[in-house]
Amino acid sequence: VELRRDFHKYPEVGWTEFRTAAKVTEFLQRLDCAVVLGEAAVRPDEMMGVPAPASLEQHQQRAIAQGADPEIVAQMTGGLTGLWTDMKFGDGPLVALRFDLDANDLQEAQTDGHRPWRDGFASVNDGAMHACGHDGHAAVGLVLAKMLVQERQRFSGTVRLIFQPSEEGVRGAKAMVAAGAVDGVDTILGFHLGFQAGRPGLVIAGTEDFLATTKLNVWYKGQPAHAGAYPEQGKNALLAACTATLNLHAIARHSGGATRITVGKLHSGQGRNVIPADAYFELETRGVTSELDEYMLGEARRIIQAAGQMWDVSCRIEVAGGTKSGKSSPELAAQVADISRGVTGVSEVALTSSFGASEDYSHFMSVVQQQGGQGTYLQVGAALTSGHHTSTFDFDEAALSTAAEILLRTVWALLGINETPGR
Ligand SMILES: [Zn+2]
Numbered sequence: 515v516e517l518r519r520d521f522h523k524y525p526e527v528g529w530t531e532f533r534t535a536a537k538v539t540e541f542l543q544r545l546d547c548a549v550v551l552g553e554a555a556v557r558p559d560e561m562m563g564v565p566a567p568a569s570l571e572q573h574q575q576r577a578i579a580q581g582a583d584p585e586i587v588a589q590m591t592g593g594l595t596g597l598w599t600d601m602k603f604g605d606g607p608l609v610a611l612r613f614d615l616d617a618n619d620l621q622e623a624q625t626d627g628h629r630p631w632r633d634g635f636a637s638v639n640d641g642a643m644h645a646c647g648h649d650g651h652a653a654v655g656l657v658l659a660k661m662l663v664q665e666r667q668r669f670s671g672t673v674r675l676i677f678q679p680s681e682e683g684v685r686g687a688k689a690m691v692a693a694g695a696v697d698g699v700d701t702i703l704g705f706h707l708g709f710q711a712g713r714p715g716l717v718i719a720g721t722e723d724f725l726a727t728t729k730l731n732v733w734y735k736g737q738p739a740h741a742g743a744y745p746e747q748g749k750n751a752l753l754a755a756c757t758a759t760l761n762l763h764a765i766a767r768h769s770g771g772a773t774r775i776t777v778g779k780l781h782s783g784q785g786r787n788v789i790p791a792d793a794y795f796e797l798e799t800r801g802v803t804s805e806l807d808e809y810m811l812g813e814a815r816r817i818i819q820a821a822g823q824m825w826d827v828s829c830r831i832e833v834a835g836g837t838k839s840g841k842s843s844p845e846l847a848a849q850v851a852d853i854s855r856g857v858t859g860v861s862e863v864a865l866t867s868s869f870g871a872s873e874d875y876s877h878f879m880s881v882v883q884q885q886g887g888q889g890t891y892l893q894v895g896a897a898l899t900s901g902h903h904t905s906t907f908d909f910d911e912a913a914l915s916t917a918a919e920i921l922l923r924t925v926w927a928l929l930g931i932n933e934t935p936g937r
């Protein structure tokens with residue numbers, strides 16, 4: 515609870531989790547765990563949706579001012595705020611667990627009805643708030659590390675604890691996978707507080723239908739001109755963006771399964787009588803499989819280019835985020851369901867649920883499964899004060915120990931050995 519409240523008070527959004535990641539590193543190092551960080555943990559050329567260097571630098575300074583170790587923060591320059599540790603307990607399989615670190619772009623409620631505000635642990639960082647529960651996830655990861663170290667004689671194998679930045683907007687997993695975060699992993703576990711497990715006591719042991727998704731930012735550059743005197747000299751970026759938007763929403767649907775597309779933001783134009791020379795828009799594609807998302811993405815790129823050509827404007831496309839589809843391994847989910855039934859605070863266990871949204875965890879999990887391993891994603895019920903991503907979000911902290919216990923017992927089921935005699 516103390517860790518969760520500390521992370522909650524100092525929330526940091528994607529790729530700026532310098533303080534959070536440094537505190538996690540310090541905690542693990544105090545347990546004598548070797549931490550993999552910097553470029554060894556996050557491959558810079560695979561990072562998506564990274565803030566501008568000046569913004570990263572500001573957040574780095576803020577993290578130090580808020581108590582982060584400057585030497586650790588220095589190793590994260592450029593937004594390299596992901597890390598992992600390998601806890602080696604002799605021979606055996608490699609079990610990975612993923613915990614996310616980032617907060618949301620949101621102003622936290624400052625009302626007495628909101629417990630973090632009332633009890634003095636509300637966000638002190640303007641425009642950032644832990645409104646998804648990742649503060650709790652990071653705390654569970656650290657407590658799990660401590661319990662594993664205390665009980666080390668009971669295990670044989672390796673536990674890899676992965677702390678992922680930039681889950682919101684699905685921007686962080688790809689760069690960590692590219693750096694080797696799941697190389698050699700036999701089993702991976704991830705969890706979320708609340709979400710579809712909206713009741714306290716409910717555990718959903720597996721999750722299906724993680725949607726693959728790609729987030730694009732698009733810029734069109736045209737030519738301004740006097741709208742009355744010389745319209746023929748203009749190149750209209752606004753019309754290109756409108757042409758693209760309407761036709762993106764007209765992509766033929768695929769017989770292979772569900773897809774989505776949304777242009778959610780469009781900015782263009784300076785004034786009534788100026789041919790608009792610039793346009794910027796943001797869109798996302800989704801698919802129930804990675805292949806379906808790739809189909810949507812391919813069509814989207816073609817339409818964006820063609821609309822640019824049609825209106826004779828230049829075009830730049832940036833991938834701002836994206837993740838793969840995913841589905842929990844049924845056997846592992848069944849095993850986690852059995853384990854959950856015996857855990858304090860659990861009153862109801864569901865085997866699986868259909869997610870119908872995207873989670874960066876599915877990138878880690880699907881790569882592990884492609885390697886021949888197993889993975890599952892569990893949702894641990896907690897009493898929530900309001901929906902995820904709202905300014906009055908808070909959860910009942912009793913769920914933290916429930917989650918930690920389920921994860922510990924699952925690791926024990928996968929790597930446990932008989933207790934050393936006489937211990
Ligand atoms: Zn979220």
Ligand SMILES: [Zn+2]
Nearest residue numbers: 646647648706
């Ligand atoms: Zn979340």
